[in-house]
Amino acid sequence: MQIGNNELTYINKTSEEPFAVDADGNIRWYSTLYSRHTFVQLSNGHLLIQNRTNGNKGSYNVLSETDYLGRIYRRYRFSDKLGKSSLEQYITVVHHDALELPNHNLLITISGGDKYAEDVIAEIDYKTGKTVKVIDFKKLLPSSMYRNYSSTTTKGGKIDWLHMNSLYYDQKTGNLLVSARNQDITMSINYKSGKINWIYSGKKKSLWPKKYRSKLLTPAKGTTITGGQHDLTLLSSKNGKLKVLLYDNNIDVTNGNAKTSGKYSQAVQYTIDTKKKTIKQTWSYGKSLGKDNFTRVIGSTQRLSNGNTLIDFGYKHDGSQSNIIEVDKNNNQVFNLTISSSKTDRTYVYRAYRVKFTPSNFVFDATK
Structure with missing residues (x-):
């Protein structure tokens, strides 16, 4: 399990105080600043x-x-x-x-x-x-x-x-990856020009205005359509092929999959060919957990340095629990943390991160 080396799991709740836990679930850090969503x-x-x-x-x-x-x-x-x-x-x-x-x-x-x-x-x-x-x-x-x-x-x-819920900036290309929950779409734009590079959506191509159709990605067989997704990130980019990771809530908000909606949520990895405008699902985890880990809102996923994946099923049981699971390359669970939360107070976990506590570039100077 990729924990240690001064790394903790940071719990970023939708409301109230953020905190961090170690491999045993013991709280090692917290902030009294009431926070919401953003923790960067x-x-x-x-x-x-x-x-x-x-x-x-x-x-x-x-x-x-x-x-x-x-x-x-x-x-x-x-x-x-x-x-x-x-x-x-x-x-x-x-x-x-x-x-x-x-x-x-x-x-x-x-x-x-x-x-x-x-x-x-x-x-x-x-x-x-x-x-x-x-x-x-x-x-x-x-x-x-x-x-x-x-x-x-x-x-x-x-x-x-639209309900934009995640941004990722690719320094190499200047492109911006965007997730928009209420249209069930992910997309890429060039940040400088504002022009659309590609769009992935379950909405039929014929229903899009003609000028957008050349931007739409065509899914390979067996590739899931996202629904209400969160936390779109870029894993790698080479020769016009992108590997991306996201958390798919799998709820049919507008253009999701009505047949599978509500049955499970999952972390999903895709490969996108930006030249051919195709998309292929290459990995996922969460479907086997079924409806018990379905979350109609919020959630996150992070690829760790050892190849493991950290997943936040943030709104489990309609917000009464948040379940954070780490799986290895073979989808074996190596970390499983359940946090009781309050739907009324919105203390469910918006995102979970595995990051270093006091990273090497942090210097505290008491004179400043």
Whole structure:
């Protein structure tokens, strides 16, 4: 099992305090900063946490750069209003994911302030906090997707037609991988140009406007269609072939597989040929666990350095449990942790990470 070498399993809950456990499940670190969704280890060894500054009250509209000892280095505060609606406890401008770009600026998923929610990404200047770039996905995807969508709204009454829940930036190509739960799609865009590279969706090709059809990936036989998926990451890229990993909730939100929806959730690896526009499933784990580990929302997966895979079945039993499992290359379980959670307090595990505690690039200077 890939634990040790100063590595802990970090538990990033949907609400309340994040913590980390060792191989025996003993808590070795925790933060009193109430956090939500975002928990990123930055290149300087610090942490970027989405939190609120008023203890257990108010909305999660602050991104804090902190460290494992709790020192605050920077704070980015965002509006307490979304459009004309006052924000409630769980209604936030910032949501779901953030990453550090090569220039150290922050790329975050946000709600843009109109009648739609969770369909915009913004680049924030690391030093000044100013917004330097915005990409609105209503300008990238067919207008019918948001104009004809009424299935899901936020507590503030905004139309949640896309629900972006993960971002991954490929430094080699400048491409951005995006997961969008409420359309059951994953896609790649070039961050600089904003042009779409490819889209994977269960929606029939004939139902897409013609200009999008050349971007659609064709699945090989036996390749699953994702539904409500989370945490899309790039494992490798060579000669136009990508290996990607994601957590497939397997719920038919809009374009998922209605026949299998709700029967299981799983971590899945795919190989994408970007030239031929094909996609093939090469590995998965979770289907054998059946409905017991089905999670209609949230979840994550991480490929570890020894080839094992860490999987967070975050919303097990409708949010009363979170089950974190590590499997080896042969799908043998080597770590299994179940955490009781509260649906009311939203303490279920949004993502689980295996990372080094106090990484080598972290230096604490008491004089600064």
